[in-house]
Amino acid sequence: MRKWLADLRDEAGYSQQELADKVLISRSHLSSIEVGTRDPGGRTAKRLADELGFDMSIFF
Structure with a gap:
């Protein structure tokens, strides 16, 4: 679960x-x-990271 993403x-x-x-x-x-x-x-990870202000590498 990525509760952190929902929290952001x-x-x-x-x-x-x-x-x-x-x-x-x-x-x-x-x-x-x-x-x-x-x-x-x-691309989706990058868009989410840019929109919410975090480093996309957290997904990988």
Whole structure:
């Protein structure tokens, strides 16, 4: 589980849908990343990191 990702999203004031729209993925894809059942690809990891302000290497 990537609770830290959901926590960062919450701290930034985004709903799952809002963040998913910003990083060009579906809400269900973001949800799967947050619960750890799916890993983000490189571009998605970069977009999430840029939007939420963390180093994307934390995913890998």
